[in-house]
Amino acid sequence: MNKVTERLYNGLIKENPTFVLMLGMCPTLAVTTSAINGLGMGLTTAVVLTLSNVIISLLRNIIPDKVRIPAFIVIIASFVTMMQMLLQAYLPFLYDALGIYIPLIVVNCIILGRAESYASKNPVLPSMFDGIGMGLGFSFALTCIGAVRELLGAGDLFGFHVLPTVDNPWLINGAEVAFYTPASIFVLAPGAFFVLACLTALQNRIKRNGEKKSRDMSKIQSGCSHDCLSCGESGCEHRFYDEKGADAPVGKVQGKEER
């Protein structure tokens, strides 16, 4: 039981896929125009992640090592297709809102990353809870970003009018109060970049303060520490971006990014 709670804690907080590992950026930016969309995307991904983790963990001794990546992709794609059909049938409003980003869950690096680095090496139960933890962590992050964008961009939260705008003023003693003007840029594309930029800047600050107090902050990273040699994320493709290419030994000196 201890293992289960450890996995959940790990996914939700310690290695939160969005805030800490910075994985799956495309859906994070694209569908978080409102909190409810973010939550929907997060939960859909969580279901796919949990189911694919379970199946991959069950098959981990059967799948040959050389063809494991294509095998994982087929398993993940099957579950994504199932989820797409279920959403279309039972939650059509969410299906319309998320659109093309539902099939694109297949290429979400969180799912392949967890399959490669956890589910293919561990028994079924921990893998399942790893999927649940990571999925909930992702949902939590997407809901937060969506809530911020919705609140600033439209003055709403989960579709309810929260801040008094010209369209939905508060009535105080019979007088209309509307002090908030929605900054609609936060619902549009640029807002996504700005919210994420501020978020990573905040993370950098927390990390820096932590280092000053000499706490171990190596897990909190902005994007990637480029320290591939001591990095446990084998699902990461970042190492290929190293400018020396595939022939040079990957990994730079302990967390020092060249500037």
Place this chain on the structure above:
Amino acid sequence: MIEVKELLVILISSSIISNVVLSQFLGLCPFLGVSKKVNTAAGMGMALVFVITLSSAVAGVIYKFILVPNEIEYLQTIVFILVIAALVQFVEMFLKKFMKSLYEALGVYLPLITTNCAVLGVALTNVQKEYGILTGIVNGFATALGFTISIIILAGLREKMAYNDVPESFQGMPIVLLTAGLMAIAFCGFSGLL
């Protein structure tokens, strides 16, 4: 007959107006990861133009002649991702054997492209918007062109920004995201073009 005018409209709208990175958020990983220098950014862009154009052609043919006649359209996600993965492998082998110079120019970037969501995204968009095969190819080419334009602009900005005095917390990824946000605002200005 498909009119040339219609194809031109798709070319402009897919490459500039609804830019693949800045308004649709596809292919963000290479956009943020490979945009440190203009040269590497251009290499990645060219590789992507090559692969997306080819994969939208192959995916279009498979969808029209295999999936639709057999009424198994719901398998599109699985089929497309496998086709793209196989295609990238095949293109890499082909270039290595027959077009050495192009292989050396694109080499490092090709394997990365399989996991680029823009490739799958284009194949799915073509189906969703019910484009024909030729229209699909033009759409794929235009989308990749839009990616190349935006990644080269970002790389140019980042090369200059290396000399700037950036606040401590914003160094690294945050300032790149802010720059991308400003670029997205600029690209919003094109939306009245058509």
